[in-house]
Amino acid sequence: xxxxxxxxxxxxxxxxxxxxxxxxxxxxxxxxxxxxxxxxxxxxxxxxxxxxxxxxxxxxxxxxxxxxxxxxxxxxxxxxxxxxxxxxxxxxxxxxxxxxxxxxxxxxxxxxxxxxxxxxxxxxxxxxxxxxxxxxxxxxxxxxxxxxxxxxxxxxxxxxxxxxxxxxxxxxxxxxxxxxxxxxxxxxx
Numbered sequence: 001x002x003x004x005x006x007x008x009x010x011x012x013x014x015x016x017x018x019x020x021x022x023x024x025x026x027x028x029x030x031x032x033x034x035x036x037x038x039x040x041x042x043x044x045x046x047x048x049x050x051x052x053x054x055x056x057x058x059x060x061x062x063x064x065x066x067x068x069x070x071x072x073x074x075x076x077x078x079x080x081x082x083x084x085x086x087x088x089x090x091x092x093x094x095x096x097x098x099x100x101x102x103x104x105x106x107x108x109x110x111x112x113x114x115x116x117x118x119x120x121x122x123x124x125x126x127x128x129x130x131x132x133x134x135x136x137x138x139x140x141x142x143x144x145x146x147x148x149x150x151x152x153x154x155x156x157x158x159x160x161x162x163x164x165x166x167x168x169x170x171x172x173x174x175x176x177x178x179x180x181x182x183x184x185x186x187x188x189x
Contacts, residue, residue, distance in 0.1 A: 001088045003027070004116035007041055010092055011121045013058030020046040022110050024124040024132060025093070026148065031115050032126040033151030036144075039090055044124070046097045046107070049075060055094075059083045102131075102168065126156050127165045134174045134181070149181050150188070157185075 007027065014021045023031075025042030047055075052071050059066045065084040074081040074096050083092045097103050106128040113123045124132070130149050137145040153160075169178045 004119045006090050008119045017054040022124045023121050028129045029148035032156045042093045044095045134177045
């Protein structure tokens with residue numbers, strides 16, 4: 001199984017249950033930016049307890065590993081749980097949607113994309129991917145997030161809604177990181 005086969009399976013499972021979702025993280029970064037290697041798919045899901053059986057049925061043993069306890073804990077704390085495809089080493093991180101203004105905004109701005117010929121899915125808008133990548137950088141300092149951001153800016157920069165991005169940069173307290181990214185981009189030109 002490759003990354004996009006797994007993504008297709010995730011999308012089919014979520015859409016069959018009417019579960020709103022957004023592809024984000026590295027897969028979304030590649031859709032708007034430059035390709036890179038990744039073994040995981042990050043999906044923000046508007047999931048409720050009533051959806052647990054659908055998830056467990058869609059990703060059952062022995063092909064997948066999914067834990068009811070992990071799903072229930074993620075729902076309780078509005079956190080994350082993983083589903084693993086052991087044969088390929090691929091992982092899906094399901095991030096439970098939070099009831100925040102930012103999550104409301106990014107779900108309202110989702111885009112339907114075709115990241116592979118036979119796969120179509122709802123993606124976070126590129127501005128929202130950039131904002132989350134800056135948050136992850138602030139939390140962990142990993143350069144991969146900054147590389148993903150500069151890749152999106154290089155490929156899709158002309159199409160970005162800069163006023164939306166600037167507004168949320170300030171609201172999320174990301175101005176210092178954003179200014180550093182823009183300086184980095186200017187130095188590359």
